[in-house]
Amino acid sequence: MDSCLRRNDKTMNRINKKLKEDKKLLSIYFTAGYPSINDTVSIIQDLEKNGVDMIEIGLPFSDPLADGSTIQASSTQALKNGMTSEVLFNQLKDIRQSVNIPLIIMGYFNPIYQYGVEAFCKKCQEIGIDGLIIPDLPVDVYHEKYQTIFEKYGLINVFLITPQTSDERIRYIDSISNGFIYMVSSASTTGAQSGFGEEQTQYFERIGNMNLNNPQIVGFGISNNQTFTQATQYAKGAIIGSAFVKHVTNEGVNSIDKFVKSVLN
Amino acid sequence: MTKNMENYNVNEKGYYGEFGGAYIPEMLYPNVEELRQNYLKVMAEPEFQKEFNQLLKDYVGRPSPLYFAKRLSEKYNTKVYLKREDLNHTGAHKINNTIGQILMAKRLGKRRIIAETGAGQHGVATATVCALMGLECIVYMGEIDIARQAPNVARMKMLGATVIPALSGSRTLKDATNEAIRDWINNPVNTHYIIGSAIGPHPYPDMVTKFQSVISEEIKWQLKEHEGRENPDYVVACIGGGSNAAGTYYHFLHEKDVNIIAVEAAGLGVDSGESAATSVLGKEGIIHGCKTLLMQTSDGQITEPYSISAGLDYPGVGPMHAHLCKTERAEFMAITDDDAMKAGLKLCELEGIIPAIESSHALAIFEQKTFKPDDVVVVSLSGRGDKDLENYIEYFKI
Numbered sequence: 001m002d003s004c005l006r007r008n009d010k011t012m013n014r015i016n017k018k019l020k021e022d023k024k025l026l027s028i029y030f031t032a033g034y035p036s037i038n039d040t041v042s043i044i045q046d047l048e049k050n051g052v053d054m055i056e057i058g059l060p061f062s063d064p065l066a067d068g069s070t071i072q073a074s075s076t077q078a079l080k081n082g083m084t085s086e087v088l089f090n091q092l093k094d095i096r097q098s099v100n101i102p103l104i105i106m107g108y109f110n111p112i113y114q115y116g117v118e119a120f121c122k123k124c125q126e127i128g129i130d131g132l133i134i135p136d137l138p139v140d141v142y143h144e145k146y147q148t149i150f151e152k153y154g155l156i157n158v159f160l161i162t163p164q165t166s167d168e169r170i171r172y173i174d175s176i177s178n179g180f181i182y183m184v185s186s187a188s189t190t191g192a193q194s195g196f197g198e199e200q201t202q203y204f205e206r207i208g209n210m211n212l213n214n215p216q217i218v219g220f221g222i223s224n225n226q227t228f229t230q231a232t233q234y235a236k237g238a239i240i241g242s243a244f245v246k247h248v249t250n251e252g253v254n255s256i257d258k259f260v261k262s263v264l265n
Numbered sequence: 266m267t268k269n270m271e272n273y274n275v276n277e278k279g280y281y282g283e284f285g286g287a288y289i290p291e292m293l294y295p296n297v298e299e300l301r302q303n304y305l306k307v308m309a310e311p312e313f314q315k316e317f318n319q320l321l322k323d324y325v326g327r328p329s330p331l332y333f334a335k336r337l338s339e340k341y342n343t344k345v346y347l348k349r350e351d352l353n354h355t356g357a358h359k360i361n362n363t364i365g366q367i368l369m370a371k372r373l374g375k376r377r378i379i380a381e382t383g384a385g386q387h388g389v390a391t392a393t394v395c396a397l398m399g400l401e402c403i404v405y406m407g408e409i410d411i412a413r414q415a416p417n418v419a420r421m422k423m424l425g426a427t428v429i430p431a432l433s434g435s436r437t438l439k440d441a442t443n444e445a446i447r448d449w450i451n452n453p454v455n456t457h458y459i460i461g462s463a464i465g466p467h468p469y470p471d472m473v474t475k476f477q478s479v480i481s482e483e484i485k486w487q488l489k490e491h492e493g494r495e496n497p498d499y500v501v502a503c504i505g506g507g508s509n510a511a512g513t514y515y516h517f518l519h520e521k522d523v524n525i526i527a528v529e530a531a532g533l534g535v536d537s538g539e540s541a542a543t544s545v546l547g548k549e550g551i552i553h554g555c556k557t558l559l560m561q562t563s564d565g566q567i568t569e570p571y572s573i574s575a576g577l578d579y580p581g582v583g584p585m586h587a588h589l590c591k592t593e594r595a596e597f598m599a600i601t602d603d604d605a606m607k608a609g610l611k612l613c614e615l616e617g618i619i620p621a622i623e624s625s626h627a628l629a630i631f632e633q634k635t636f637k638p639d640d641v642v643v644v645s646l647s648g649r650g651d652k653d654l655e656n657y658i659e660y661f662k663i
C-alpha cells in the first residue's frame with residue numbers, strides 16, 4: 001500500500017497527486033465507443049477542458065451485472081459500434097499528448113482476463129492509464145493473484161464498498177487500496193436517483209469517521225449539482241456515470257460543457 | 266474415494282480445480298458471504314435434513330423410479346435405465362433444488378425470493394415452493410423463452426409468482442440470470458436468490474449439487490435392487506448449467522469404474538454458429554460470478570448461444586463440469602436439435618414417455634455411441650415433455 005504513497009512527485013501516480021489537491025473532485029464515467037465509435041478521445045478532451053478532475057473510461061461488456069439500464073444500453077451500442085480492448089487502446093495511444101488528468105479504465109473482468117491481465121496492465125502503463133476499476137474482480141483474488149502485476153505497471157486498483165460492507169471488510173479493503181475507495185452510495189446497480197436520504201448520509205458519516213488511509217469518492221446516484229454537493233460534504237469527490245451517459249444520449253457530444261457546468265455551479 | 270484420483274468436489278476455497286470461485290461485485294459480497302458461511306452448517310442440521318427429506322418424499326414424490334427401459338434397451342442392445350426425474354412434482358429435477366433452497370432461505374430469514382428461468386421448469390419449481398411456504402416470488406425469464414414456454418409462464422402466474430421479462434441481450438437464460446443478479450444487488454437484505462443450476466458464485470454450484478445429489482444417492486440403492494450392484498457402467502445427463510448432471514454424477518464422481526457422459530446442445534450443429542456446445546466452443550472465463558468454460562468472442566464478450574431447448578440454451582457450464590471436462594473425467598458429447606427431437610419421439614414410441622427436449626438430448630447419444638450388451642447405462646430423464654408440446658407439434662407437424 002505504501003509503495004505508491006512514498007514515491008516522489010515525479011513518479012507519483014496522477015490519481016494520488018489529484019487526491020492531494022485541496023478541492024472536491026468531480027469524476028465522470030462514460031462508455032468508450034458510445035455514442036459513436038470514435039467519440040472516445042474527444043469526450044476525454046472535452047471533459048478535461050471543462051474542469052472535470054478525473055475520468056473513468058468504461059470498457060463495454062456484454063453482460064454488465066452491476067449496471068442499470070442506461071449503462072447497459074450504452075455498452076450494448078458501443079459493442080455494436082465495434083469497441084474492443086484493442087480498439088480502445090489504439091484510440092488512446094496518444095492521449096497523454098493532450099490530456100493530463102487521471103484516467104481510469106472501468107471494465108468487467110472477463111474482457112481483461114481474455115486480453116491477459118499482465119498484457120492489459122502493460123498496455124495501460126504504456127498509454128498512461130493510471131488505474132482500473134473492475135467491479136467483479138474480488139479483493140482477495142486481486143490480492144492473491146494480480147496485485148504484484150498492477151504494482152509492477154504502476155496501476156492503482158480501486159475497490160468498491162457499499163452500505164452493507166462490514167467495518168472489518170472496509171478496513172481490509174483500505175489496507176489493500178493505494179488510491180481511493182469507491183463508496184457506492186446505496187445498495188443498487190448504477191443509475192441516477194433523486195437525492196440522498198437519512199440512511200445514506202448516516203452511511204457516509206460512518207465511513208468518514210473510520211479515518212481510513214484512502215480517501216473516498218462516492219459513486220452511483222450522483223446526477224447533478226445537488227447530489228454532487230451533498231456527496232462531497234462527506235467525501236473527497238463524487239463520480240457521475242449514468243446521468244452523463246444520458247446527457248450524451250439526449251444531447252450528443254457537443255454540449256459536454258453544459259453538463260459539467262451544471263454540476264459544478 | 267479411490268486413491269490417486271483427482272478431487273472432483275469443491276475445495277474449501279470454492280474451486281473445482283481452477284474453476285469456480287466467487288467473481289462478484291462487492292454489492293453482492295454480504296449476501297453470498299452469508300450463504301457461504303451458513304450453507305453447510307444449515308444443511309447438516311438434523312431438523313433441516315428431516316424437513317428436506319420429508320418434503321422430497323411427501324411433496325415431490327421421491328424416490329423417483331429407476332426404470333429399466335426394456336424396448337429402448339433392445340433397440341440399442343444394451344441395458345438402459347431411466348432415472349425418472351420427470352415424475353417429480355412440477356415435472357423435472359429442478360424441484361429438488363428449490364425445496365432445499367427455500368428451506369435455506371427460511372433459515373436465513375429471507376422473505377422475498379427471486380429466480381431466473383430458461384425452460385420455465387426452474388421458475389415453476391421456485392413459484393411452487395414459494396406458494397408452499399407463503400413467500401413472495403419474482404421470476405426473471407427471457408422474452409424469447411416466455412414465448413416458447415408459454416404453459417410454464419401460465420403455471421408460474423397461477424402459483425402466484427410475478428414473471429418479469431428479460432429484454433436485454435439474446436433474451437434467454439443468460440439475460441434472465443443477469444436481471445436476477447441485478448435484482449439481488451438492489452435488494453440485498455431481505456431477498457434470497459434461488460439459482461436454478463449448478464452455476465453462479467461459490468457456494469451456489471456446491472449447494473445446488475448437494476441438493477440434487479439425491480438423484481445419484483437413489484440410483485445407487487435402486488440399481489443394487491435391479492442389478493445387484495450399486496455402480497452403473499455409465500451415467501448420462503444433459504447439461505444446461507449442469508444441475509441434473511451434477512446430481513446424477515455426484516455419488517459416482519470418485520468411482521473409477523463409472524464412466525460419465527455429459528450431453529450438450531449442439532443446436533444447428535457445433536460449427537453452425539447456432540449452438541450451445543460450451544465444451545467445444547467455450548474458453549475459460551468469468552460468467553455469472555464464477556470462473557468456468559464459456560462461449561465468448563476473442564475480446565471476452567459473452568456469445569449468445571442457441572438451442573431448440575430453452576433449458577440448454579446457456580453459454581456456459583457449471584464450474585464442476587468445466588473441471589470434469591478439463592480433467593477428462595467426463596466425456597462430453599454434443600447433440601443437434603434434430604437428433605434430440607428424433608430421440609424424444611423415439612422414447613414416446615418405444616416406452617410411452619414424452620420427455621422434455623432437454624432430456625431428449627441425453628437420449629440421443631445412443632444413435633452416436635455404441636455400448637456393450639451388458640453395459641448398464643443410467644440416463645437422467647430430467648423432465649417431462651408437457652411444456653414442450655408446442656415445439657414437438659411444430660417440429661413434427663403433428
Ligand SMILES: Cc1ncc(COP(=O)(O)O)c(C=O)c1O
Pocket residue numbers: 357358383384385386387461462463503504505506507508509510575576577621623624647648649
Ligand atoms: C427438464 C430439464 N432438463 C435439464 C435442464 C437443464 O438444466 P441443468 O443443466 O441445470 O440440469 C432444464 C432446465 O431448464 C430442464 O428443464
